[in-house]
Amino acid sequence: GNSVTQMEGPVTLSEEAFLTINCTYTATGYPSLFWYVQYPGEGLQLLLKATKADDKGSNKGFEATYRKETTSFHLEKGSVQVSDSAVYFCALIQGAQKLVFGQGTRLTINP
Amino acid sequence: NAGVTQTPKFQVLKTGQSMTLQCAQDMNHEYMSWYRQDPGMGLRLIHYSVGAGITDQGEVPNGYNVSRSTTEDFPLRLLSAAPSQTSVYFCASRLGQGGGPRETQYFGPGTRLLVL
Numbered sequence: 517g518n519s520v521t522q523m524e525g526p527v528t529l530s531e532e533a534f535l536t537i538n539c540t541y542t543a544t545g546y547p548s549l550f551w552y553v554q555y556p557g558e559g560l561q562l563l564l565k566a567t568k569a570d571d572k573g574s575n576k577g578f579e580a581t582y583r584k585e586t587t588s589f590h591l592e593k594g595s596v597q598v599s600d601s602a603v604y605f606c607a608l609i610q611g612a613q614k615l616v617f618g619q620g621t622r623l624t625i626n627p
Numbered sequence: 628n629a630g631v632t633q634t635p636k637f638q639v640l641k642t643g644q645s646m647t648l649q650c651a652q653d654m655n656h657e658y659m660s661w662y663r664q665d666p667g668m669g670l671r672l673i674h675y676s677v678g679a680g681i682t683d684q685g686e687v688p689n690g691y692n693v694s695r696s697t698t699e700d701f702p703l704r705l706l707s708a709a710p711s712q713t714s715v716y717f718c719a720s721r722l723g724q725g726g727g728p729r730e731t732q733y734f735g736p737g738t739r740l741l742v743l
Contacts, residue, residue: 548730559631559717559734560670562683605669609730614660614685615719619669 523616539606692695
């Protein structure tokens with residue numbers, strides 16, 4: 517079945533550092549890929565998505581590119597802020613099937 | 628739009644008690660689902676519904692019941708609470724099955740449940 521594997525956390529960075537959170541997936545065909553973010557005490561919010569190979573999703577300075585050849589969707593940001601501290605989830609969906617989540621990566625940004 | 632709303636925000640139960648977690652959405656979404664989130668476990672799907680009158684089990688359905696009598700509401704029932712059900716519960720909805728904007732899932736703020 518479909519699955520998502522995320523870089524294990526927690527990840528701790530200093531403000532203005534470069535961020536990469538790795539995500540790889542297993543699926544037949546061409547799933548849509550997502551990054552969701554969960555701020556402390558809140559529900560999940562969609563951060564960005566990509567629906568086909570080589571698409572780049574972007575939002576709030578975050579980017580992720582759908583790489584079919586490496587089955588990856590790594591999340592990047594050039595300069596993180598304290599307000600980016602949250603848990604990040606990679607996820608995929610394919611057709612009429614259920615949304616499949618990775619385990620989540622907790623990110624802490626220190627000033 | 629209020630989006631996806633959940634009540635209560637926090638609840639303490641004793642073992643064996645029953646309760647219903649409420650979930651409602653005002654976006655006319657066909658697809659609704661319940662997840663539980665435990666430390667180190669990510670989100671696990673409990674039950675889901677593809678439309679009014681239709682429900683199905685996810686990966687961890689035991690101990691939980693659902694019904695979907697209207698498009699807007701999708702309550703989750705714990706018939707006899709156990710300490711293993713201590714968790715944070717999230718309700719989510721999306722337009723429906725299929726691609727494009729129908730895929731984007733919206734989450735409620737969560738219900739934190741403690742079973743003693």
